[in-house]
Amino acid sequence: MNVASFLEKSARQWGENPAYIHGAEQRTYTEFLDRVLRVGGGLRALGLAPGDRVAFVLQNSPRILETIYACFAAGLVVVPVNARLHPREIAYIAENSGARVLVYDPDFAEGLAAHRDAFPGVEWWVGLAPAEGHLLFEDLATGIEKLSTVIDVAPTDPCWLFYTSGTTGRPKGATWSHRTATAVLMNYLADVHPIEPGEVVLHAAPMSHGSGIVAMPAIARGATNAIMPAGSFSPNALFAEIERLRVGHIAFVAPTQIIAMLDEFVPGSYDLSSLRAVLYGGAPIYVEQLKQAIETFGPVFVQIYGQGEAPITISWLSARQHAELLAAGDARVGSAGITRTDVEARIVDADDNLLPPGQVGEIVARGDMVMLGYWNNPEATAETMRGGWLHTGDIGMFDEKGYLFLLDRAKDVIISGGNNVYPREVEEVITQIPGVANCVVLGIPHDYWGEAVHAVVMPERGRTFTEREIIEHCAAHLAGYKKPKSVEFMDELPLSGYGKVQRRELREKYWEGSGRRIGGGVAAPAAG
Incomplete structure (x- = not known):
């Protein structure tokens, strides 16, 4: 079954239900399906064939849902890219996936243009705002090249490449088939939360990742996807949306967002009684904070x-x-x-x-x-x-x-504020600095972020650096959440008998007495 078939069924059964709300923009399921079939048809009219890849780097908006489902409907493979990545990191994913199309938000136009040479395989650039030589997304969404229906696919045909890294530091594309996506969708409804037709599902986390995945079961059930405006997370704005729209389910929040909600919530200031489930994961959360969250917002949290x-x-x-x-x-x-x-x-x-x-x-x-x-x-x-x-x-x-x-x-992944940071990736950037002999990047306890990125740098003999120099160099090459929050310097790094840096020995002193080896403190672990 093509995953887009769930959208077709929802448009048939609940066509007048709002499919999404984003600020002043609101469209029904009938309108949503029409735009999806037009974008899918427009992409196929460019010469794309089933199995071709379409990458996007977008802030949260309905364009993410339209791009994902247009790719599904047309038999294409969607490649969501974290909007917080550096343009060089985006380019690697685009090239590794073989994406022929890149859909992008105006917020990223300048950075992408400055690194245009790093995208030799991208044949079509599709922007949300006009740009010379680029296609306009809205022209696809309202064009005449409309698919008559969702195309047939095999269950094992790929539909989504989810880029995740590993010990090599280079992102790898986890390939999901239509069967994978269907299993995720159905089993979310069976186990995690039984979303109901018409229920309002709020998206406050990046939809290129967990929140966008939860949109699939929401769409299958004819629910309304309420999308928070792009920008920094604001608990009070979240509370106001819950009250205004009578939100039943928050698709995904990181523990750091739960902590921020607790910090800013004033009892009686908002009516949050509509909430039935708040999904969280991606990082550890302290048990005491979890207890406080349940006491404050009710027994609605699902890990x-x-x-x-x-x-x-x-x-x-x-x-x-x-x-x-x-x-x-x-x-x-x-x-x-x-x-x-x-x-x-x-x-x-x-x-x-x-x-x-x-x-x-x-x-x-x-x-x-x-x-x-x-x-x-x-x-x-x-x-x-x-x-x-x-x-x-x-x-x-x-x-x-x-x-x-x-x-x-085992892979030494650092989870900071719900974001995965892979030490080798940061280490490779730091060791590019002339005068750095070696370095180790590890996660250390942090009351708010769960884990903070910490770099241990060994300069070459006679060389000195400041913490600021290291952090600023990383900021020029990596997404902001990947740069170290702290740096220490050592003349020698501890080595094993085989000459391998003993990362765990370095990390151990920070975690002594914490009760856990990841995430800090006494935590209820969760990972996305």
Whole structure:
């Protein structure tokens, strides 16, 4: 089944329901489907064939939903790009995916233009504002090149490339098929939250990632996607939208956003009684903060644990479980919940042998929600998918009741404010500085961000640097959230007998007494 078929059905059943609201813009499901078929037809008229890739870098707006579903409908593969990335990082993803089209927001026009030579494979630039030599998105959305219907696809045909990094520092495209997306959609409704027709689903986090994925089950149920204006997260603006639109479900928030909500909420200032579920993940959250959130906003929080290779999700902790475990003082509220209904998950040792409850090892999973593999990267696919199981790279254990506890991240991923930061990627940028002999980047505890990016730099003999120099160099080459928040300097880095930097030894001193090895403090882990 083509995932866009769910939109066709919603337009047929609930055609007059608002499909999305964004500021003053509002369109029904009938209008939404019409624009999707026109954009899809316009892309095909450019000469794109089924399987071709279309990348986008957009701020949150209905254009994201229209681009994603136009690609689905036309049999194309959508490549969402994090809008916070540096133009060079965007260029790498565009080129690695082989994207022939790049849809972009005016906010990024200057940066993309300055690095135009880094996009040799992009044949068509589609902007949301007029630009010389570029196509205008609105011309596609209102054009005459309209698909008559959603095209047929095979279940295993790719539809989405989700770029995620690893220990190499280079992003890899986790390839989702229409079967993957359908499984994610259906199982979200079955396990995580049963979205109802007409329910208002609010998007306050980037729709190129978790929030946009949750839009799929919302669209399948004829719900209204309310999209917050682009810009910095504002809890009071969020509260006002919940009250104004009678929001039932917040599609996705990072724990840092929950903390900000707690900091700014004044009891009685807004009517939030319509809320039924708030999905969170992507980073740890302190148990005390979670308890305060439930006391303040009600038993509405739902946690997910997954990754780009197994989107939404491997395990979950329901709103009911949150409330019951907290009330009982049960430590399982600090777990990543239980394995979802249609998912198999295990803990294995270094030789992939199954480990019993209580023993620590790598988390592996399988099910229809698992990716096909990494785009054009058979070596990484074979390593990650060996034995038919997705090897998450996360270290954890199951208890005797089947609750999953995350203990560490084998791939050393830093999760700061819900964003994944891959140390090797930052290290490569720092070591480009003349006079830097070596460096290690690691995550250290931070009360607000969960983890902060910290760099340990070893200068060449006789050279000195300031913390500011290192941070500013990173800012010129990486997205802002990836640059170190702090830097220390060492004459020598600790090495193993094999000459490998002992990252864990460096990290250990920051985490002593924290009770956890990722995320800081006594936390309820979650990862997106």
